[in-house]
Amino acid sequence: MMHRRRVLTWLPLAAAACMGHAASAPQRRLKAVTIGVAPYGIRTPEGGASGLLVELTEALAARSGIPIDNVVVPYPRAMAMMQSGEADLLMSIANSRLVSIARPVALVFEGDVVAVGRAGSHFASLADLRGKVVAHIRGVEYNAAFEADQQIRKHETTSIEQSLKMLLERRVDAAIGSRESLLYALRAMGRPRAQLGTPMPIGHLYVRLYLSSRVTDDAVADALTSAMDALRDGGTVAALRKKYFAGLPAR
Template identity: 30%
Template sequence: MNPSRVRRQLLRLGLAVIPSLAGAATSKPLRMTVVDIMPWSGLDATGQPCGAIVDLVRRLSQSSGIRIDITVVPYGRAARMLIENDADLMVAVNGAHGTILPPPIAELGQEDIVLLGAPGSRYARMADLRQKTVGYLRGATFVPAFADDPAIRKYAFDSYQQGIRMLSIHRFDALIGSGRTIDYTLRHLGMTTQDMAKPFLVSHNAIVLYISSGAQTPGLLARLKTACHHLRRQRALEACLRHYLP
């Protein structure tokens, strides 16, 4: 057989194989890690992921055409998985001030960060917390004004249920965290904000999408950013939250 003809045939075969390999690569699901904090994400009675962010990620998958597998883990572990490339994506409230998380690539919504005082207390500004002990979710300090003030004593807790129970018995003076998580947890514990001091708004933090360094490609970034933009315009997160909050 003519050598040039053989080369042409091999080249055609090679060009036919390359697209099929590319298709196989893009068909592999991305690994999404979400934080085990309801109403955002958790596990239902059958052990399956549930929550507003879980529902939102499923809509993100549909909008982008990218298959996404969801794993629900504690906050600190979720961040480590992303940093160490054990997860490709992460959605969370942007509250890890001073950590080595990569910059988020897109915003999906907003969340109020509030300060909830112990029963009988009264706080109206961050300066009122100096010389007080304030509880916060381990790894999520939320705002520099809180994280960087050495006069505010800080106490890390591992779940909002633990934090609110400790606050109710005055183990610390106040708690800083996600407003809707606090509301959800109070109801879950059979309590309301009336059982505590009046909360005050500290900041508005974005709910964002992160991508690991090992998963980033220009094409993937473009698809995810476009899908997030559409979901943000549709207020998809608010629609998902209505299934879990009154």
């Protein structure tokens, strides 16, 4: 009887402890939106999604314990979804629209922004782009000085691939983007590196995890921050970057 009494006494305490743990964990289901720029977000012909940030979002959900749905859409649509409340999460560089509707809760990774022309071209500074037509993805704000320079003729595109295609077809004079995404797109197009000139660095980019201002639960924000920090510092982000960017030329 004494043994039975101990068991009966312990069970309610254990149940209460489990209930307390569940109550403290964030329970809200979040919706993430991933920008459809390869290799970060790729929409498959079957209607699914793949890519570096798609895999990272899955890892974030598993690590944080927060259920996260994800959809891959073009960059302008991703911004609109964050603004309308259709999406709660986005991994992106900053832009003037995003900072007014969401807050950064964790750094994801860093990179470089470059401008590149065709083989034989050489740009030493942004001044060399004045009077030239430069392709860039619509809505992306890569560099404040580039955006502000009215003498640079900017041409909006829907993807890095379109920017490079127009460059190689001599419809624009240069393309701007992250160094890795430009070289990845060139490889995906089956074009040799020799068809492009030397990339000109024009800035540094920081991809961060943004949480919609509509999500006011501090427990959710804290769980996402802790999970992303662990994924970054623990090597998961680096491993995914290596998976998608392995074999790219150094320049």
